[in-house]
Amino acid sequence: MPTPERTSLDEIVDAAARLLDEGGPSAVTMQAVAQAVGVKAPSLYKRVRDRETLLARVGERAADELTARLTAASDDLNALLIAFRRFGHDRPEAFRLLFTTVVDADRLAATSAPVLRATTSAVGEKHALDAARLLTAWATGFVTMELGGAFRLGGDLDQAYDYGRAHLVASLSNAHDGDRPAQGS
Structure with a gap:
C-alpha cells in the first residue's frame, strides 16, 4: 500500500x-x-526537483499575482503604475525574485499583456511596445531603488513616484501615433 x-x-x-x-x-x-x-x-x-525549481514555482505564482493586479487596473496607465508599485511594497521579495533568471520568461512575459493593452490604448499600436518598455523600466527602477533604500537625498517618495507617474502618463496621453522625439531632444 x-x-x-x-x-x-x-x-x-x-x-x-x-x-x-x-x-x-x-x-x-x-x-x-x-x-x-x-x-x-x-x-x-x-x-x-530542487530548491531552484521551488523558487521558480514561487516566482510563477508571483508573476501570476502581478498579472492579475495589472489586469484589474484595466487600460488605465495611472492605475497600472499604482498597482505595480503596490505589488512591490506588498511583496518586496517576490518583486525582486521576478527579475531573476529563476522565473520562467514566458510566465513573466504574461505580465506584459495588460501593460501593452494600456499603452496601445494610450499611444496606438505603432509605439505601444516602446511605451510599455518606458513605463516598465521607470517603475521597476523606481520601486527597486525604493525597496533597496537607494533614495538617500530625503523627500517624500510617494510624492516623487506620483510626480514621475503623472508626467509619464501625461506625456503618453498626449502622444500622437507616428510622432517621435527628435534625436538629441
Whole structure:
C-alpha cells in the first residue's frame, strides 16, 4: 500500500512563498519548507526537483499575482503604475525574485499583456511596445531603488513616484501615433 500524501505541491509553494516574504531567498531552504509543511526534507523531492525549481514555482505564482493586479487596473496607465508599485511594497521579495533568471520568461512575459493593452490604448499600436518598455523600466527602477533604500537625498517618495507617474502618463496621453522625439531632444 503506497504511503499517503502528507503535503501537496500547492502547500509546498505556499510555504516557500511565506518564507520568501519573511526572510528573502536565503530563507527558502528545503529544510525550512519541509518544516513549515510538517514533513521531512527528502519528502519534498517527490514534488519538486530542487530548491531552484521551488523558487521558480514561487516566482510563477508571483508573476501570476502581478498579472492579475495589472489586469484589474484595466487600460488605465495611472492605475497600472499604482498597482505595480503596490505589488512591490506588498511583496518586496517576490518583486525582486521576478527579475531573476529563476522565473520562467514566458510566465513573466504574461505580465506584459495588460501593460501593452494600456499603452496601445494610450499611444496606438505603432509605439505601444516602446511605451510599455518606458513605463516598465521607470517603475521597476523606481520601486527597486525604493525597496533597496537607494533614495538617500530625503523627500517624500510617494510624492516623487506620483510626480514621475503623472508626467509619464501625461506625456503618453498626449502622444500622437507616428510622432517621435527628435534625436538629441
